[in-house]
Amino acid sequence: MKAIIPLAGAGTKLRPHTYTQPKALIPLAGKTVLSIIVDQLRDAGINEFIFIVGYLGEKIQDYVKANYPTITAHFVYQNDRQGIGHAVRLASNIVANDEILIVLGDTICDYDVSAVINSNTSMIGVRKVDDPRSFGVAEIDCDANITHLVEKPHIPKSNMALVGIYKIKETEMLFQCLDVNIKQGIKTHGEYSITDALDCMIKNGAHVNAFKVDSWFDCGKRESLLESNATLLKKFGAKAELRPEYENTVLIQPVSIGKGCTIKNSIVGPNATIGDDTTIDFSIVKNSIIGSFSNLFDIVLDDSLIGSDTTIRGETRSLNIGDNTDIDLG
Structure with a gap:
């Protein structure tokens, strides 16, 4: 076969x-x-x-x-x-x-x-x-x-x-x-x-x-991709561990966090997938997919799909952003 x-x-x-x-x-x-x-x-x-x-x-x-x-x-x-x-x-x-x-x-x-x-x-x-x-x-x-x-x-x-x-x-x-x-x-x-x-x-x-x-x-x-992400996180039993390097951070399961991420002063989840080597600071991320090597600062993201190697700063948004993007919403 x-x-x-x-x-x-x-x-x-x-x-x-x-x-x-x-x-x-x-x-x-x-x-x-x-x-x-x-x-x-x-x-x-x-x-x-x-x-x-x-x-x-x-x-x-x-x-x-x-x-x-x-x-x-x-x-x-x-x-x-x-x-x-x-x-x-x-x-x-x-x-x-x-x-x-x-x-x-x-x-x-x-x-x-x-x-x-x-x-x-x-x-x-x-x-x-x-x-x-x-x-x-x-x-x-x-x-x-x-x-x-x-x-x-x-x-x-x-x-x-x-x-x-x-x-x-x-x-x-x-x-x-x-x-x-x-x-x-x-x-x-x-x-x-x-x-x-x-x-x-x-x-x-x-x-x-x-x-x-x-x-x-x-x-x-x-x-529909975001809906599937939420359902599959529950199906796979995804549950990211709260690590010491996630300073002053709350994880609301289900959450999947990739390798090498730096997260502090933030709330992540529920239904969030975070790619490898991403940095999140002073932010809230829920019901979203974030690509690898991204940087989020002072942002609230809900129902968002963010590409890899992306930097976003400031305010509350529902975003659909491709790779290699730098956005300042301040």
């Missing part, structure tokens, strides 16, 4: 952060989006990964090599971003005829990974949503068989959204369907969709079951 993780998207909804940092490497609950995904799959026994990279792809490579030296890692560049279907097609030579698990690079879910990868059929993760028009949608019969898939339908016939997890047994059929769609220029919303290829498999006789994920954490936008 090989895992394919498409990571080539530009992450436009998280700008300005994704101008300098891949979305998958944004800190989340003391980890990164990518590390949560890789750890989950590795714990289930998968040790060979194909990372589809493009925008800022060298940062992904450096991160994987530094943090996961024991896995077998392949890096495939998608220089011309034409959709998830196109991205997966680029991995066909590495996959050969092995079974694959495709997990989108911003998809964090609670589910039984081992049960999915050991299933006798292809499997697609789904979750009920209020408005499925922004998602791939699965039509499912009473036996959990998927009968039809459609990408972002204007009039959905189901409210079961695809969460971005696909276990494929019939890999040869998947790549044949992708080849046909790409050669014939069959696009949905301007892209070669993995949803269209999977629906092609079903029409050609593939047996595909749906499985429901317990939780689905949205990492695509600032507001």
Whole structure:
């Protein structure tokens, strides 16, 4: 079993952060989006990964090599971003005829990974949503068989959204369907969709079951990323210790604080993730994600996403600031 993780998207909804940092490497609950995904799959026994990279792809490579030296890692560049279907097609030579698990690079879910990868059929993760028009949608019969898939339908016939997890047994059929769609220029919303290829498999006789994920954490936008951070801090049991070097400081759990941080005269938490080597003085930080090597002085931050190597001074704000920024609000 090989895992394919498409990571080539530009992450436009998280700008300005994704101008300098891949979305998958944004800190989340003391980890990164990518590390949560890789750890989950590795714990289930998968040790060979194909990372589809493009925008800022060298940062992904450096991160994987530094943090996961024991896995077998392949890096495939998608220089011309034409959709998830196109991205997966680029991995066909590495996959050969092995079974694959495709997990989108911003998809964090609670589910039984081992049960999915050991299933006798292809499997697609789904979750009920209020408005499925922004998602791939699965039509499912009473036996959990998927009968039809459609990408972002204007009039959905189901409210079961695809969460971005696909276990494929019939890999040869998947790549044949992708080849046909790409050669014939069959696009949905301007892209070669993995949803269209999977629906092609079903029409050609593939047996595909749906499985429901317990939780689905949205990492695509600032507001939902902060909500996911709060939930995952509780899930991982994150609890930073109050150390002597945190002079005159109160920590309100859950909090994750990186290595080498200097914190004094401050209140941190709840639901705060602080990156490595960050300095916080005379400040209050809650419900926020702060990047590494940042400096906060005399500031109150709530519901904020702050990039790495950033300096902020003065007043109360809800901020969304990218890397390498120096702001004086005094």
